[in-house]
Amino acid sequence: MCSTKVLHIAVEGVVPLKSSFYGRVGFLSLVHGLDHAFLMFSSPLFILILRDLGLDYAAVGALVSLAYFTYGIGALPAGFLSDRFGHKWTITAAIALASMGALVGSLPGSYGTLAVSFFLLGLGASLYHPPAMSLLAHISTPENRGIAMGLHGVGSNLVMVAAPALAGGIATLFHWRAAFLFWGLAGTAAAALFWRLFESTGSPESADPSPLAGLAPILQDRELVHTLLIIFLLSGIQGFIWSGTFAYIATYLQDVRGMTVAVSGILAGVQYGVGALGHLVGGYMADRSSRVLPVLIGTTGALIGFGLILLPSPAALLVGIFILGFSLFVKQPAMNTLLADAVPQEVHGRLYGVFFIITNTIGALAPMFGGLIIGRFSFTAFFLLCSAIVLSAYPLILLMRSALREASPRTP
Incomplete structure (x- = not known):
């Protein structure tokens, strides 16, 4: 056989x-x-x-x-x-x-x-x-x-x-x-x-070609719209923090901490490597525990990481770099999963389009604002701004816990 x-x-x-x-x-x-x-x-x-x-x-x-x-x-x-x-x-x-x-x-x-x-x-x-x-x-x-x-x-x-x-x-x-x-x-x-x-998926022959097809029931569901707004706001926060951190971490290590270009590049690369572990841990937790837990851990870890990299201790700096790398990626699988759970498959593409255009557009603003703040004030001021933006995610996380409508019964 x-x-x-x-x-x-x-x-x-x-x-x-x-x-x-x-x-x-x-x-x-x-x-x-x-x-x-x-x-x-x-x-x-x-x-x-x-x-x-x-x-x-x-x-x-x-x-x-x-x-x-x-x-x-x-x-x-x-x-x-x-x-x-x-x-x-x-x-x-x-x-x-x-x-x-x-x-x-x-x-x-x-x-x-x-x-x-x-x-x-x-x-x-x-x-x-x-x-x-x-x-x-x-x-x-x-x-x-x-x-x-x-x-x-x-x-x-x-x-x-x-x-x-x-x-x-x-x-x-x-x-x-x-x-x-x-x-x-x-x-x-x-x-x-x-x-x-790969087989062809996601395009039923009877699909309505209109860009707004299938969205009317979603827009009429106030609770679902509320959940989507929370997810999109969290994605915007993630985009700003992610882009701002990776745009300036190497320059911060060179200009403020006195590292060489090679060493700063290696440490910036380490953050991506640690982020791979964050992806795996976040995805596992989203399935086994809660969709919300990785988002909470990533948010808290980012706050701790920003605090540590601003301390004068080299050891605190290194630990902060590792924590930031892990935290900036651990919540991404959960965020992507939350959106998939919330809406029907026939509109996944368009709502992921909204999700990523918010993430990318707000993320694109971070290097520009970061350059202005660093030029006028300091790197410390920019990372403190990032910390304040991260703090704004906590009320959204609390709202999401109460508003979330998931298929998985394990998720609060």
């Missing part, structure tokens, strides 16, 4: 990911990491691009801003596309489009060529998260949804650590355009594999 099954797989060309929960989540985690790599791999290449094309830092910074701007605004239409055409189509298009952007960057050309490259990188990456969260909600159950979200986050953290180093190594051995070529080819292969290994 086993040989017959293997023969059937060989003949049909079907890999049994379609029936394997951990196989699908694991592969999607790698695709998730690749999606983040498209936005991060170029960071060590900027000085090489600057010298090669005769640019200044403002011009290079404009490229990065272009990528992140398109990344921020693309989440909302991505949610509609996911609900309308399905998870498989939208995720494949996301990775393929970002891969095209990387391949464009590998071509000989001018600043305009790179502008097209970064635009496509940001736009493609922006299309990933709403359909991916919807797909995870589709292939999981309320009992294992948290761990699915947690495992999905691990891939992004591991690639966040590795992608810049890998791109820098390729650029050192060959040329900075070779790094763009590598990620373009890797993305193209991943998109093809994803299309081959």
Whole structure:
């Protein structure tokens, strides 16, 4: 019987990911990491691009801003596309489009060529998260949804650590355009594999093509709207704190704590590594204990972490960096799961689109406000502001505990 099954797989060309929960989540985690790599791999290449094309830092910074701007605004239409055409189509298009952007960057050309490259990188990456969260909600159950979200986050953290180093190594051995070529080819292969290994989900043939289809019952449910508002406000707080911390932690370590660029970069990378553990722990707790508990732990841990990094003790600084890294990621699986639990599958994509556009848009404000506050006052003032914003999450957490309507009976 086993040989017959293997023969059937060989003949049909079907890999049994379609029936394997951990196989699908694991592969999607790698695709998730690749999606983040498209936005991060170029960071060590900027000085090489600057010298090669005769640019200044403002011009290079404009490229990065272009990528992140398109990344921020693309989440909302991505949610509609996911609900309308399905998870498989939208995720494949996301990775393929970002891969095209990387391949464009590998071509000989001018600043305009790179502008097209970064635009496509940001736009493609922006299309990933709403359909991916919807797909995870589709292939999981309320009992294992948290761990699915947690495992999905691990891939992004591991690639966040590795992608810049890998791109820098390729650029050192060959040329900075070779790094763009590598990620373009890797993305193209991943998109093809994803299309081959995953079944079509999330797009019923009878689905109403209207962007507002299926939302009317939600908007008429005041308790559900209340719950969604709490989730969206918490996502905005998370976006600001996450972006602000990772935008300035390395600079703080250099300018205030006197560390070298290399050491500060290593410690900043350590936060992503510890964050991978946070994803796993948060997902496990969301399934086994409470959806709310990881959010509470992450909020409290962030407060403790900000306090420790401001103390003069080097030991307190190191402990604070570890706690911040863990805390900023431990609540993400629970936040993603809360939204999936709250609303019907047919509107997951659009509401995840709202979720991520709030997170990304408010997160994009943090570096700007941080720069103004640090320039006029100090790093301490900025991290104290972050602490105050974190404190504002506690009333929302209390409200969510009373308003939450979950499928899992274990969750308060």
